[in-house]
Amino acid sequence: MSSKKSDILEQAPGIRPLSNGAAWWNMLRSNGPLPILLLLLIPLSLFIESRTFGAYNQRIVMLIGFNIVLAVSLQLINGFSGQFSLGHAGFMAVGAYLAAYPAINVSEKLTNPFMVILFFLALAIVVGIGCAVMYGLFVLLRLSRHLHTSLPAILLIVLLGWIITDVAKGSTHENPPIYFVWSNGLSFLQRMFTVIMLQSTQAMTAASNWLPVAARKPIAYLALLIGGGGCAAVAGLIVGLPTLRLRGDYLAIATLGMAEIIRIAIQNAQPLGGALGLTGIPKFTSFAWLYGVALITIIVLWRIAYSAKGRAIMAVRENEVAASAVGLDPTHHKVVAFVIGAFFGGVAGAMFALHERSITPSYFGFQKSIEIVAMVTLGGLGSISGAILAAIILTLLPEVLRPIAEYRMILYALLLISMMLLRPQGLLGGRELWPKRRTAAGREPVATEDRDDSQNTGVAPA
Amino acid sequence: MQELTQHFINGLSVGAVYALIAVGYTMVYGVLQLINFAHGDVFMVGAVLILLIGRALGFITPEGVTGSWLAFALLGALSIAACGVLGYAIERLAYRPLRDKPRINSLITAIGISLLLEYGGQHKSVFGPNPQPFPADMLPGIRAPLFSIGEIAISRVDALVLAVTLLLMLTLTYIVLKTRTGLALRAVSHRVDTASLMGINTNRIISFTFVLGSTLAATAGILYAIKYPKVDALMGLFPGVKAFIAAVFGGIGSIPGAVVGALVLGLVEALVVGYVPNGSQYKDGIAFVILIAILLVKPSGLFGKNVVEKV
Numbered sequence: 050m051s052s053k054k055s056d057i058l059e060q061a062p063g064i065r066p067l068s069n070g071a072a073w074w075n076m077l078r079s080n081g082p083l084p085i086l087l088l089l090l091i092p093l094s095l096f097i098e099s100r101t102f103g104a105y106n107q108r109i110v111m112l113i114g115f116n117i118v119l120a121v122s123l124q125l126i127n128g129f130s131g132q133f134s135l136g137h138a139g140f141m142a143v144g145a146y147l148a149a150y151p152a153i154n155v156s157e158k159l160t161n162p163f164m165v166i167l168f169f170l171a172l173a174i175v176v177g178i179g180c181a182v183m184y185g186l187f188v189l190l191r192l193s194r195h196l197h198t199s200l201p202a203i204l205l206i207v208l209l210g211w212i213i214t215d216v217a218k219g220s221t222h223e224n225p226p227i228y229f230v231w232s233n234g235l236s237f238l239q240r241m242f243t244v245i246m247l248q249s250t251q252a253m254t255a256a257s258n259w260l261p262v263a264a265r266k267p268i269a270y271l272a273l274l275i276g277g278g279g280c281a282a283v284a285g286l287i288v289g290l291p292t293l294r295l296r297g298d299y300l301a302i303a304t305l306g307m308a309e310i311i312r313i314a315i316q317n318a319q320p321l322g323g324a325l326g327l328t329g330i331p332k333f334t335s336f337a338w339l340y341g342v343a344l345i346t347i348i349v350l351w352r353i354a355y356s357a358k359g360r361a362i363m364a365v366r367e368n369e370v371a372a373s374a375v376g377l378d379p380t381h382h383k384v385v386a387f388v389i390g391a392f393f394g395g396v397a398g399a400m401f402a403l404h405e406r407s408i409t410p411s412y413f414g415f416q417k418s419i420e421i422v423a424m425v426t427l428g429g430l431g432s433i434s435g436a437i438l439a440a441i442i443l444t445l446l447p448e449v450l451r452p453i454a455e456y457r458m459i460l461y462a463l464l465l466i467s468m469m470l471l472r473p474q475g476l477l478g479g480r481e482l483w484p485k486r487r488t489a490a491g492r493e494p495v496a497t498e499d500r501d502d503s504q505n506t507g508v509a510p511a
Numbered sequence: 512m513q514e515l516t517q518h519f520i521n522g523l524s525v526g527a528v529y530a531l532i533a534v535g536y537t538m539v540y541g542v543l544q545l546i547n548f549a550h551g552d553v554f555m556v557g558a559v560l561i562l563l564i565g566r567a568l569g570f571i572t573p574e575g576v577t578g579s580w581l582a583f584a585l586l587g588a589l590s591i592a593a594c595g596v597l598g599y600a601i602e603r604l605a606y607r608p609l610r611d612k613p614r615i616n617s618l619i620t621a622i623g624i625s626l627l628l629e630y631g632g633q634h635k636s637v638f639g640p641n642p643q644p645f646p647a648d649m650l651p652g653i654r655a656p657l658f659s660i661g662e663i664a665i666s667r668v669d670a671l672v673l674a675v676t677l678l679l680m681l682t683l684t685y686i687v688l689k690t691r692t693g694l695a696l697r698a699v700s701h702r703v704d705t706a707s708l709m710g711i712n713t714n715r716i717i718s719f720t721f722v723l724g725s726t727l728a729a730t731a732g733i734l735y736a737i738k739y740p741k742v743d744a745l746m747g748l749f750p751g752v753k754a755f756i757a758a759v760f761g762g763i764g765s766i767p768g769a770v771v772g773a774l775v776l777g778l779v780e781a782l783v784v785g786y787v788p789n790g791s792q793y794k795d796g797i798a799f800v801i802l803i804a805i806l807l808v809k810p811s812g813l814f815g816k817n818v819v820e821k822v
Contacts (some may be wrong), residue, residue: 120640133615135622292808298546299617303806304757306799317789415748419626426619458630467623469616470608 087344094337097277107336108122109448114339115401116440117415120424120445121433122393127422128430128479129354130386132293132367133301137394139288139308140281142413144395145402146321147172148277149330152403155246158331162260162269163253169276171245175238176283182234270333274342274399281395282388284311289387293380308418316410326409327402334404342400346393352365353389362386363431423461426468429475434482439475513662518785519778524669524738526777527676531731533761533769534683535724541700542720542763545614548621549601549766550728551751552628553594555744557729558645558736559638560590565646576646583649591729598725599718607714632744642743645736654739672734679727680770689764692719717783749795755804762815771813776801 097110098100123137151168152159257265290305316324353359356468362382364372369379424443428435447457468475514767532554539547561583565571570582605624647653653671656664687693698706699716707713728729735750736742754769757776761768776798783797784790805812 118530131615133618141646284818291803295810298614299759301622302546302752302759303802306756306802310796310799313793317792332620375678419622422619422622430615455634458626460635462623462626462630466605466620466627469620469623470605473609473612473616 053510061428087341090337090341090344093340094335097336098454103409109444110299110336111334111339111404113441113444114336115397115404116342116421116444117437118343118393119421119441120428120436120440121343121347121350122397123421124384124428124431124433124436125350125354125362125393126390127425128432128436129359129366130362130383132383132387133298134304134387134390135301135307135415135418135422136288136304136308136311137390138413138415138417139304139311139416140285140391140394141398141401142308142311142315142410143284144277144281144398145408145413146315146327146398147280147395148273148399149402149408150321150326151276152273152330153327156269156331159266159269159273159333161254161257161267162272163256164250165269165272165276166378167246167249167253168354169272169279171242172280174245178241179234179238180287215332266333270338270403273403274396275293277399277402278392278394278396280335281398282392284395285388285391286384289384289391293383293387305415305418308413309415312413315413324410327405329408330402330406330408332404334400339400339404342396346396347433347437350389350393354433358382358385382450419461423465425463428477429477429479432475432477432480433478433483435475438477438482514785516663520663520665520669520779522778522781523774524672524777525781526670526757526774527672528699528731528735528738529750529754529757529777530681530770530773531727531734532750533773534680534730534766536755537758537761537763537766537769538696538700538720538724540758542696542703542717543606543610543617545606545617546621546755547601547606547721547724548618548751549628550724551747551749551754552625552632553598553601553725553747554728554732554735554750555632555734555747556597556628557590557594558742558746559632559732560593560729561586561733562643562645562742563638563737564589564593565649566773570649571646577711578648578651580650581618585800586649587730587733590733591726593727594732595722598728602718602721609716615735624799629744629748638742640744642746644739645740646743647737647740650737660728668738672738675730675734679730683723683727683766686723692716696720753798756798756805759802760805760812762812763813765812768812768814 097107119137119141123134126132126134126137151165155161155164155168159163202418260268288304288307292300292307295303315321321327354362361372361377363383364375364377365379365382372382373379398413420443424439425436426439427441427443443461446460450457450460472478515620528740532550535550535553536547539545539550562571563758565586568586570577570586601624606617607618609620609768632638655667657667657670658665686695687690687696695706695711696719698709698711699713707717731750732747735746753776754773757773758769759772760776761770761772765801779801781796784794787793
């Protein structure tokens with residue numbers, strides 16, 4: 050009788066059951082087998098990187114790791130928020146290039162972590178100014194519906210162009226005025242960036258020398274991962290804000306287009322190596338780093354997906370109208386999922402770049418995006434462990450089927466079609482290999498537990 | 512001025528090719544609310560099949576090609592008919608079983624079909640991964656200018672593209688506006704279930720839409736291959752996506768909108784290549800910039816119905 054009473058208390062809305070074990074034990078249990086795997090990484094990496102395992106096998110294991118991070122991060126976007134994105138390779142490219150560039154140019158072979166951090170700070174400042182100006186112009190243009198009211202905006206553009214032209218001299222007057230303002234604005238920001246970097250090089254190098262030698266490379270590496278991921282997240286925000294208002298198929302095309310724009314932009318950017326790509330990137334990603342980051346990614350995305358926020362994201366996926374009727378802002382939740390997914394896509398790209406030594410824009414094309422989408426679809430939309438499983442299967446499959454490797458992409462195509470016709474829910478179909486979340490008593494959570502969600506999602510206007 | 516006119520004519524003829532593809536997108540979207548991702552690849556199949564059928568029938572041999580407009584017309588007709596069958600098969604096998612399932616399933620299937628056509632075509636037993644020259648020499652004198660006004664020359668290629676497009680558009684307008692099938696098509700695109708209550712065989716009309724769209728796309732593929740005498744298995748990707756953007760620009764579901772959107776897109780591209788420094792490198796990106804801009808400013812497009820979706 051008394052035990053039944055405590056059951057009711059535990060299930061009361063808004064009241065989390067008190068844990069009856071040590072905190073670390075609950076932490077381990079609530080994340081499934083993942084933290085235990087984290088502890089196994091070091092002995093495993095000794096085996097994987099030993100000579101007996103072989104370079105070829107090691108390479109496949111690494112590829113599986115990158116694909117797991119990519120598939121799991123895309124799962125949040127495509128599976129949980131239901132926004133069908135076809136441009137994940139674009140975010141991967143942003144992460145890869147914006148980690149590779151500072152790794153080559155400012156990090157002194159990863160021994161100068163503070164320069165890396167400064168690089169991303171300077172980038173944030175410069176891009177922030179650029180975006181603020183663009184956004185200001187956009188708001189001005191939107192405020193003014195008619196020609197005579199848009200005059201201030203036009204005047205402002207002309208004035209801005211004139212000022213910037215004075216600052217950054219040396220361009221010819223043959224180009225059309227809009228292009229002129231644009232390119233001079235860019236070179237102004239570029240100059241600002243260079244000045245920030247040059248002014249602080251000495252201080253940053255001194256600070257890095259103060260760090261213990263063993264800590265320098267890992268800190269630089271982490272800074273590159275977070276910086277690369279952050280840039281991808283910003284790209285995700287810029288891409289997501291306008292496009293996520295669109296419905297399914299429009300969004301697919303728009304994200305595909307955005308990824309292509311990113312690729313074409315990189316291909317035409319001389320500092321990023323153009324079509325030839327970047328070479329001479331220091332190699333640092335090891336098995337332990339890659340799988341450590343992958344496990345952290347899985348844990349973080351797991352905790353997001355099966356949290357109150359995750360439920361809200363799924364609610365928006367199921368029915369936008371119903372979700373907004375209960376006070377969830379659909380655009381907000383879609384953008385949040387998109388930005389987080391883009392961040393981890395960028396992290397995967399950064400790790401990839403720091404493993405491959407050289408990257409080219411053609412690697413991050415449409416085909417790469419499709420590969421990741423195939424993983425997510427095969428695993429089942431809305432299943433993190435499914436995405437992991439599918440990433441492993443789809444990376445191993447072409448290797449196992451070496452003799453018919455030329456059929457790989459045809460196989461992907463047939464897989465997508467037959468999957469949709471025969472088993473549209475994917476391998477796991479929204480379920481997970483281990484329980485989604487446990488209370489301290491080891492039960493599946495009850496639905497009422499997440500009532501406290503309402504405070505961070507805002508209330509829809511009446 | 513002469514340069515501008517030349518760019519203008521070039522843009523118009525590329526835009527006409529886009530228009531032929533865009534009409535297929537917009538009609539399918541009209542009846543099914545589905546973006547037929549594979550449509551751009553039907554365009555590719557149209558061009559590739561001419562080459563393959565020509566080889567099989569002996570018109571195109573490694574030594575040379577038979578220079579005859581009649582032979583080319585025969586090959587074209589065969590290829591276009593085959594693409595019509597392909598369009599029917601795609602709808603029947605891949606889209607119809609999924610019609611009452613969530614839209615995302617049809618979308619993924621459409622991507623799958625598109626990949627299947629692209630990578631199937633790239634396989635060496637079908638066509639091969641490398642671009643191959645298109646036998647435009649089968650049309651004697653196609654490269655010669657048709658006539659010139661002052662220093663502006665209009666090539667026979669551009670004239671052919673524009674004439675064929677105009678003819679097909681007139682035929683399409685006649686079919687859609689004057690025939691019973693066209694009436695049924697308009698009814699289905701208005702509302703499928705009501706149309707079927709009125710005794711319209713909606714499955715037949717949807718199949719008809721796919722066949723019509725695919726034949727137009729195949730024709731566009733052939734014209735494109737004559738204009739840029741090269742064929743490869745991935746040639747459908749960019750024209751396909753651009754035609755889709757053109758359809759969105761004009762307001763998806765609206766046939767005149769798709770044509771206008773495609774012509775504008777072709778013109779903008781030609782002008783950017785002509786006048787912006789390094790423009791040719793950015794050529795493929797422009798369409799996407801236009802798409803994003805349209806979706807931001809006027810998502811319903813130029814002629815689109817302003818559907819208020821309760822979100």
